[in-house]
Amino acid sequence: MPLFVPAYYPAFRCIAGDCQHSCCIGWEIDIDPVTLARYNALPPRERKEILSHTVTQKGCTSFRLTGDERCPFLTDGGLCRLILAHGDGILCDICREHPRFYNSFSDRTEAGVGLCCEAAARLILTDPEPFHLICIENDASDENAVTDPFEADFFSERSDVFRILCDRSLPLSERIDGLLARYSLSRAAIYESDRRWQKIYRSLERLDPAWDAALSAWENASLPASGITEPLIESAVEQLIAYFLYRHLADAICDGRFSERIAFALLSAHVICSIAIAIGGASAIAPLIDTLIDTARAYSAEVEYDEDNVEAILSELEAL
């Protein structure tokens, strides 16, 4: 089966000990049955060392986080003791795959790296090339050669979406207008209703107090969020929209909410920009790109990676 990925994907590298928001802190990691069987087959001393840091509830075994919510195998230097002792092959599926995600279709699989990882967020937002896919396994000559007619329609429509979004002969604002018009979406409802969206984002489940502070900065901001005209920032915003489209549009094949997910991608990029500008100020471009990357990472962890939160936003967009 061909495996398609964004062109930036092969350049992804975990920055491990240099990561400020390690995925080994604060997330419950379930151990898949195949890996658990491998742990159980280890020599007694190694088996005991690993399994003594796990907990099993309702048939599911996971690593028991420490009091400060760290993976028990995370060193003070931000490295994984399991990898140091046994190599990459010791990892369970979740640890090995994070932050990768997959969307499966009849004739292909599509993968990407999730924005909640700070290394992935930097890679995505600083990619200078317009978003496009490459095939890295079982090469297929035609990206759009699909046998399922329903999926063929989906890929055709999605190609048009990316063609509009990535047409750099036009300013990004005109490309966004093109998407809004094609899907009969209201500019005012997405871009000029911050007070309403601030209440909705406040009502979502939240993990990190830092996200509360980010939302407060947005709520208290007096700056308009329209100052995204610097090429560096415009390119980053285009990549943000492309990321959300690529990752989330595929679910429309199951539930038909294609235009709602276009709106979700546009709204998400708008909210991230608005918060980054509120935190970082609209004038200093170099710090703003760093703030944008960190805000995108936080948004992804707080909103995008929580299915209930995404569903809440989609329902609001559906009701517009």
Ligand code: SF4
């Ligand atoms: S969040 Fe990303 S960069 Fe940080 S430790 Fe996890 S995979 Fe590595």
